[in-house]
Amino acid sequence: MHTSDAGLELNVNIGLNLLTTNTSADQSTMEDKKANNEVAVLRAKLVQMNAENERLKEMLIQATENYNTMKIHLCSLMMKNGGKAKEEDEENKKRNGGIIVPRQFIDLGLAVAADADESSSSSPEGKRQREDSSGGDNKVPRLDVDQSEAAMRKARVSVRARSEAPMITDGCQWRKYGQKMAKGNPCPRAYYRCTMATGCPVRKQVQRCAEDRTILITTYEGNHNHPLPPSAMSMASTTSSAGRMLVSGSTSSPDGLMNSNLLTTTLLPCSSTMATVSASTPFPSVTLDLTQSSFSTPPPPYNVANSVAVTAPLVPQVSGQALDNLATAAIATDPSFAAALAAAITSIIESSQSHPNNGHNSNAM
DNA sequence: CGGATTTGACCTGCGC
DNA sequence: GCGCAGGTCAAATCCG
Numbered sequence: 001m002h003t004s005d006a007g008l009e010l011n012v013n014i015g016l017n018l019l020t021t022n023t024s025a026d027q028s029t030m031e032d033k034k035a036n037n038e039v040a041v042l043r044a045k046l047v048q049m050n051a052e053n054e055r056l057k058e059m060l061i062q063a064t065e066n067y068n069t070m071k072i073h074l075c076s077l078m079m080k081n082g083g084k085a086k087e088e089d090e091e092n093k094k095r096n097g098g099i100i101v102p103r104q105f106i107d108l109g110l111a112v113a114a115d116a117d118e119s120s121s122s123s124p125e126g127k128r129q130r131e132d133s134s135g136g137d138n139k140v141p142r143l144d145v146d147q148s149e150a151a152m153r154k155a156r157v158s159v160r161a162r163s164e165a166p167m168i169t170d171g172c173q174w175r176k177y178g179q180k181m182a183k184g185n186p187c188p189r190a191y192y193r194c195t196m197a198t199g200c201p202v203r204k205q206v207q208r209c210a211e212d213r214t215i216l217i218t219t220y221e222g223n224h225n226h227p228l229p230p231s232a233m234s235m236a237s238t239t240s241s242a243g244r245m246l247v248s249g250s251t252s253s254p255d256g257l258m259n260s261n262l263l264t265t266t267l268l269p270c271s272s273t274m275a276t277v278s279a280s281t282p283f284p285s286v287t288l289d290l291t292q293s294s295f296s297t298p299p300p301p302y303n304v305a306n307s308v309a310v311t312a313p314l315v316p317q318v319s320g321q322a323l324d325n326l327a328t329a330a331i332a333t334d335p336s337f338a339a340a341l342a343a344a345i346t347s348i349i350e351s352s353q354s355h356p357n358n359g360h361n362s363n364a365m
Numbered sequence: 366c367g368g369a370t371t372t373g374a375c376c377t378g379c380g381c
Numbered sequence: 382g383c384g385c386a387g388g389t390c391a392a393a394t395c396c397g
Contacts, residue, residue: 175369
């Protein structure tokens with residue numbers, strides 16, 4: 001803004017100089033006066049625009065700060081409240097002067113139950129969706145469970161990784177069942193479903209980033225209903241762990257604990273790692289941004305501090321310190337989030353090991 | 366020949 | 382109610 005303002009001022013001055021050099025008679029003096037008046041008007045407008053610009057910048061900064069504050073507050077509430085959030089609603093209400101702080105995911109616990117229901121269900125996805133839409137027999141008593149199931153099913157884990165391969169390696173077997181052109185992105189979005197077991201509800205979408213086509217965005221949805229090979233455990237647990245974290249705000253889960261060890265040993269010493277939880281929609285999602293990973297050489301031993309960053313897509317740039325705080329809180333207090341993060345890191349590591357020369361991922365198909 | 370992929374059609378949810 | 386966009390289905394096609 002300032003540079004363009006300076007440029008404008010420079011142009012005005014040049015114009016003034018050009019005008020003032022054209023002096024030969026009274027006529028030119030008149031023109032000079034006229035030009036001077038115009039310059040004065042322009043200068044006044046410039047000052048006005050600068051003031052307006054400053055005011056808008058102040059507003060933007062203020063809005064950004066408010067956004068970050070709210071986001072951090074929401075995240076801390078989610079972690080702090082956990083399963084006993086319900087009884088604290090009243091306290092929150094009192095603390096906030098009658099206003100209930102948004103906490104749409106915390107009451108949706110029972111993630112394990114949702115898991116069990118889903119794994120025991122042998123019906124195909126389409127049939128289940130139709131059953132969901134029909135509502136079923138017990139409408140009111142199953143409300144919490146239904147919400148939980150819906151949220152778990154809708155819970156998404158998005159992994160952004162820099163890769164030229166068509167798909168990141170996650171150890172599972174996938175079958176492509178569709179491809180669509182998404183609006184606003186010239187790259188098609190591919191739809192895959194897990195084929196390691198019949199009726200496995202897990203889906204994933206693979207799409208390249210419109211801005212940077214070397215970035216591969218893989219979105220996982222659902223929980224596997226079958227045992228997984230060790231190579232697939234980490235990434236597969238991402239969906240259930242991250243989804244469970246966001247849905248229930250829980251602080252522990254079996255798979256989360258399993259993977260938190262990996263994260264503890266590899267990631268926690270890193271103070272520069274950023275991690276945020278995206279909770280801006282009715283259905284939770286986690287974004288693991290691994291696009292800063294750079295494994296152009298054989299990776300181990302890994303310097304995770306330099307290679308991994310976890311961000312939510314809507315976090316503004318200015319939130320450096322806030323993000324650090326949030327990252328520390330998220331990683332340190334929630335093993336499920338840690339598990340999701342560790343799974344993504346593991347995926348990158350595995351794919352890099354399979355292609356030590358260029359770091360490109362192999363196609364698991 | 367069987368499994369995977371492609372691709373157009375269809376369904377569904379959502380905003381206007 | 383209509384149109385649009387995202388998601389899924391399923392027949393056709395490809396490939397090992």
